[in-house]
Amino acid sequence: MNPIPEEGRKYLEVLLVEDSPGDVLLTREAFRDANTATRLHVTSDGAEAIAFLHREGEHSEAPRPDIILLDLNLPKVDGREVLAHIKQDRSLKSIPTAILSISENPADITKSYQLQANCYIAKPAQWDAFLVLVNCINDFWLKRVKFPARTVASGSWGLPDLGSSKKSG
Amino acid sequence: MKDDGAKGVPIEVLLVEDSPGDVRLTQEAFRDTNSTIRLQVATDGVEAMAMLTHRGVHAKSPRPDLILLDLNLPKMDGREVLAHIKEDESLKTIPTVILTTSEAEADIVKSYQLQANCYLSKPVELDAFENLVKSINDFWLTKAKLPPQNEPA
Numbered sequence: 001m002n003p004i005p006e007e008g009r010k011y012l013e014v015l016l017v018e019d020s021p022g023d024v025l026l027t028r029e030a031f032r033d034a035n036t037a038t039r040l041h042v043t044s045d046g047a048e049a050i051a052f053l054h055r056e057g058e059h060s061e062a063p064r065p066d067i068i069l070l071d072l073n074l075p076k077v078d079g080r081e082v083l084a085h086i087k088q089d090r091s092l093k094s095i096p097t098a099i100l101s102i103s104e105n106p107a108d109i110t111k112s113y114q115l116q117a118n119c120y121i122a123k124p125a126q127w128d129a130f131l132v133l134v135n136c137i138n139d140f141w142l143k144r145v146k147f148p149a150r151t152v153a154s155g156s157w158g159l160p161d162l163g164s165s166k167k168s169g
Numbered sequence: 170m171k172d173d174g175a176k177g178v179p180i181e182v183l184l185v186e187d188s189p190g191d192v193r194l195t196q197e198a199f200r201d202t203n204s205t206i207r208l209q210v211a212t213d214g215v216e217a218m219a220m221l222t223h224r225g226v227h228a229k230s231p232r233p234d235l236i237l238l239d240l241n242l243p244k245m246d247g248r249e250v251l252a253h254i255k256e257d258e259s260l261k262t263i264p265t266v267i268l269t270t271s272e273a274e275a276d277i278v279k280s281y282q283l284q285a286n287c288y289l290s291k292p293v294e295l296d297a298f299e300n301l302v303k304s305i306n307d308f309w310l311t312k313a314k315l316p317p318q319n320e321p322a
Contacts, residue, residue: 087284094281106317113262113316116255116284120314133312140308144301146288148278 011037012142015065017049019074030134046077066147072101087116094148179207180310183233185217187242198302214245234315240269255284262316
């Protein structure tokens with residue numbers, strides 16, 4: 001398949017790191033309802049997220065995400081640890097990483113920004129509010145924000161072969 | 170809980186921008202969008218750093234809740250300002266949004282490597298510019314949780 005030029009990108013690769021199946025379902029449906037040109041990839045714990053980002057094991061074909069939506073409280077490797085890992089890695093640090101957590105604890109908010117989270121979003125409990133939020137994330141992050149090209153940020157990331165990626169949202 | 174902008178507590182935004190026209194546009198767009206925003210302006214990188222570190226005449230400058238930073242600035246470049254902010258233990262938590270006319274890939278990558286919180290390209294058309302300011306307000310000043318002003322130790 002021919003490489004896709006930056007301008008002609010068909011959709012954005014979104015990695016959601018979330019252990020609650022209900023929240024995964026809600027996010028998937030909300031992105032679908034927002035009619036976004038996204039492909040949502042899901043990892044359900046921190047260790048799997050790191051494996052996905054490094055294309056280890058079953059994730060050898062994983063695309064480089066354009067944006068990561070990261071929950072804080074995760075099994076195996078905590079979201080704070082995943083965030084620290086991403087932001088200390090020369091190749092991964094340029095991927096915008098949004099914290100999406102039910103916590104509104106100021107300590108969690110401050111800590112996340114100290115670890116260089118790109119933004120912190122509190123997850124609402126109500127479905128309507130959740131939909132509004134996903135729409136807002138879509139409008140701002142996926143329509144307005146300029147992302148680094150997948151190829152430039154790291155030599156090891158090729159442009160994704162559109163046929164090879166696993167699950168699409 | 171509550172949106173930071175909804176209760177009348179002013180939201181401090183620092184705009185670092187050398188073009189008087191762009192300053193004016195941004196001021197007007199924010200005024201139309203969200204009256205709780207207090208926009209401070211620095212017209213070069215040195216002034217921005219003086220405001221952020223409360224030096225000289227800027228001793229009483231408020232700590233911004235959000236920084237909008239142009240890349241091409243006199244005296245001290247926006248990239249350098251960004252690097253200073255993100256290397257400073259106290260300042261690094263302030264969300265810093267790059268707002269520039271540059272769409273150069275090198276600028277985008279470099280900004281994210283320096284830990285810009287996001288990168289926005291400034292549209293030339295007035296309507297598009299106003300829409301962009303509205304979307305900054307909608308996301309950063311209403312949806313996102315900004316770091317608390319009084320940081321827990």
